[in-house]
Amino acid sequence: MEVKSQRETxxxxxxxxxxxxxxxxLFADVVVIGQGESGTAVAAAEGTGGVSVxxxxxxxxxxxxxxxxxxxxxxxxTSGMKSVQCRRVVVATGSxxxxxxxxxxELEGIFTAGAxxxxxxxxxxxxxxxxxxxxxxxxxGDRRVEAVVTRSGERITASTVVVDFGRHPRDGLFRMGHxxxxxxxxxxxTPGSLPPPPDAGIICxxxxxxxxxxxxxxxxxxxxxxxxxxxxLAGTGTCQGAVCLPHLRSYLADKLQxxxxxxxxxxxxxxxxxxxxxAGFDLPAFRRTALHDEHLRLGAHMDRFxxxxxxxxxxxxxxxYWAVRTRVSIGDVSTLGKMEISxxxxxxxxxxxxxxxxxxxxxxxxxxxxxxDERGYVLDDGLICRLSDDRFFLTFTSGGASFAEMWVRDxxxxxxxxxxxLDRTMALGAIxxxxxxxxxxxxxxxxxxxxxxxxxxxxxxxGVPCRIVxxxxxxxASFELHHGFVESVKLWRALEEAGADLGLYPHGLDxxxxxxxxxxxFIVGMDSEADSTPRRLGLDWAARxxxxxxxxxxxxxxxxxxxxxxxxxxxxxxxxxxxxxxILWNDEEPVGQVTSARxxxxxxxxxxxxxxxxxxxxxxxxxxxxxxxxxxxxxFYDPGGERARA
Amino acid sequence: MLRFAADDALVVGGDVTVDDxxxxxxxxxxxxxxxxxxxxxxxxxxxxxxxxxRSGLNQGMVAGLPAKVLVEGDESLVIVAAPYAQELMERxx
Numbered sequence: 063m064e065v066k067s068q069r070e071t072x073x074x075x076x077x078x079x080x081x082x083x084x085x086x087x088l089f090a091d092v093v094v095i096g097q098g099e100s101g102t103a104v105a106a107a108e109g110t111g112g113v114s115v116x117x118x119x120x121x122x123x124x125x126x127x128x129x130x131x132x133x134x135x136x137x138x139x140t141s142g143m144k145s146v147q148c149r150r151v152v153v154a155t156g157s158x159x160x161x162x163x164x165x166x167x168e169l170e171g172i173f174t175a176g177a178x179x180x181x182x183x184x185x186x187x188x189x190x191x192x193x194x195x196x197x198x199x200x201x202x203g204d205r206r207v208e209a210v211v212t213r214s215g216e217r218i219t220a221s222t223v224v225v226d227f228g229r230h231p232r233d234g235l236f237r238m239g240h241x242x243x244x245x246x247x248x249x250x251x252t253p254g255s256l257p258p259p260p261d262a263g264i265i266c267x268x269x270x271x272x273x274x275x276x277x278x279x280x281x282x283x284x285x286x287x288x289x290x291x292x293x294x295l296a297g298t299g300t301c302q303g304a305v306c307l308p309h310l311r312s313y314l315a316d317k318l319q320x321x322x323x324x325x326x327x328x329x330x331x332x333x334x335x336x337x338x339x340x341a342g343f344d345l346p347a348f349r350r351t352a353l354h355d356e357h358l359r360l361g362a363h364m365d366r367f368x369x370x371x372x373x374x375x376x377x378x379x380x381x382x383y384w385a386v387r388t389r390v391s392i393g394d395v396s397t398l399g400k401m402e403i404s405x406x407x408x409x410x411x412x413x414x415x416x417x418x419x420x421x422x423x424x425x426x427x428x429x430x431x432x433x434x435d436e437r438g439y440v441l442d443d444g445l446i447c448r449l450s451d452d453r454f455f456l457t458f459t460s461g462g463a464s465f466a467e468m469w470v471r472d473x474x475x476x477x478x479x480x481x482x483x484l485d486r487t488m489a490l491g492a493i494x495x496x497x498x499x500x501x502x503x504x505x506x507x508x509x510x511x512x513x514x515x516x517x518x519x520x521x522x523x524x525g526v527p528c529r530i531v532x533x534x535x536x537x538x539a540s541f542e543l544h545h546g547f548v549e550s551v552k553l554w555r556a557l558e559e560a561g562a563d564l565g566l567y568p569h570g571l572d573x574x575x576x577x578x579x580x581x582x583x584f585i586v587g588m589d590s591e592a593d594s595t596p597r598r599l600g601l602d603w604a605a606r607x608x609x610x611x612x613x614x615x616x617x618x619x620x621x622x623x624x625x626x627x628x629x630x631x632x633x634x635x636x637x638x639x640x641x642x643x644x645i646l647w648n649d650e651e652p653v654g655q656v657t658s659a660r661x662x663x664x665x666x667x668x669x670x671x672x673x674x675x676x677x678x679x680x681x682x683x684x685x686x687x688x689x690x691x692x693x694x695x696x697x698f699y700d701p702g703g704e705r706a707r708a
Numbered sequence: 709m710l711r712f713a714a715d716d717a718l719v720v721g722g723d724v725t726v727d728d729x730x731x732x733x734x735x736x737x738x739x740x741x742x743x744x745x746x747x748x749x750x751x752x753x754x755x756x757x758x759x760x761x762r763s764g765l766n767q768g769m770v771a772g773l774p775a776k777v778l779v780e781g782d783e784s785l786v787i788v789a790a791p792y793a794q795e796l797m798e799r800x801x
Binding site: 086087089147343344345346347348349350351352354370402403404405406452453480481482483484486488489490546547548549 | 715716728730731732734735736737738739755757758759760771772773789790791792793794795799
């Protein structure tokens, strides 16, 4: 498998002013949005007695684009994006003028009173306009207004009309803060009276929604303002309902003969560029194990996997594989999720959490375990190591570790379990020593008696205190050496040196994926799907339905009664491995897909795991990648497991 | 002693005795600390913090990474899990 590097990910474009947009995080007691008369007064009154106040004003080029939980106020400003975490928000964004909605209301020459005042202040003479304070029936004209027809039927000739119908609170940000400590002051808090219900014309100039559009939606049964908004997009444009909202409410109030509240406001309240939205965003960090530089020293190609930088392949790919199968190899498995749990309630908690038995696991022993969600779907897998009667060491997959920690803590709290939990994922390194000569190499490090298969012990190896867990993911005898983070390099180099004459060569993920596939081990998230139950994965044995209860049991009991409609099966074919995701065909019919496929050097054929979309046995004659493929039981390699136990 | 949570504390440079017999005490080498002067703290670090720096132990995202900042007098420590240390240094550079 070729993993595409994220190094090829393009950078986000820089801002229009030729530089990246910065995000500044501020903290304040109070944020006041709007610095008109009311806002200025509030800011002055609040800013006494040690109360910190941050103000924003669109007239200063500071546009608040959203109020989020916290509350957090985010604004785009001429000096970049600002995010303010505060205790309280005061919205003093004033009011907006009521616009005319009737036929002809989009003609040139029609101004609101506010616009006329601004033009006048700018020295633009509007001549002798006709002022009207009541909504007309229509405006007449070709491109420019020529006359106004009033509701009484009078036709008044005018080439310029100024409308003054009153104002409505510009309260979008206030409504956005629903449930948060956000208050409106001044005209933002003063409701205006609704205009007469519109019967024709463009009601939402931003989205060009007409009253006819509203009628069409109404006739389809949309009776709620939120639905009207969604169906027509009225109120979703640039002004976010400042123009159309009073008219929409009036339209619906008339239809329903009841009061209609304003629709919900959500960020963004202003337009923002992608680079502004991305300001301050960091790409997810990929962690480095303590052995990162060792891998580089050995010429490894590193890649990102499961939230970590991991060695994908060392210079000699074949040597990695054959060292495991015939000699001895070491692999960096520091990325595995690791957790310690103790307390009088630990056995009970783990019994309820895991689908396998836990109480009968003796101290010193190890058990493979699935982690299920409430629907019985496999979330993760790993090991349970019993340290003492009420103390356990758990491992999880590298990619699933963070979620698993949350999962265990969440259920511990839910059950009220008397336990202590310590995540050790980033505190411990781990090296997997694997291969037929693994025990011999550990013996050179002072481990005279390595633990038996599926056992663990705490011993020093090459002078490094280790928790040695014996299992097998590669199919050969394998010992995970869990140790303190700062000891990793010392231990790795000691193993390298002592294993040199044994033919030791390290292995990366690429080789590991072939080795584990030969053993038929699935990888959560790679081979499993979101709805993979133990039964679908062929792991019924890992879920003990005779236990009193565990997370997911009820779902398994129920779904196990249903016909099995898909299974993860083993497959074999000759030649090179097809791409992962390749379709399994029965003549012209797709019957499944490959999740993992590798050419097996030791078996001389391609082995695969893949989903078969039926509970029946696959028929002969299936094809994949234009070649014959047949179902084969796995493990493909060492099916009796003698090598792992050796 | 840095108390990260009600049930989680890190003791730096000393032994610890815990009354709780079920407590998990472990020698932990999985942390890296960067020492910063007061000026560096507020000039270089504060803009990268997604939280308000206050005296004492602060926890949250620093340059997009989970970290702890201990502010004490003229000096401060940025404490980060060792696997994040290199990434943090690169992001702060």
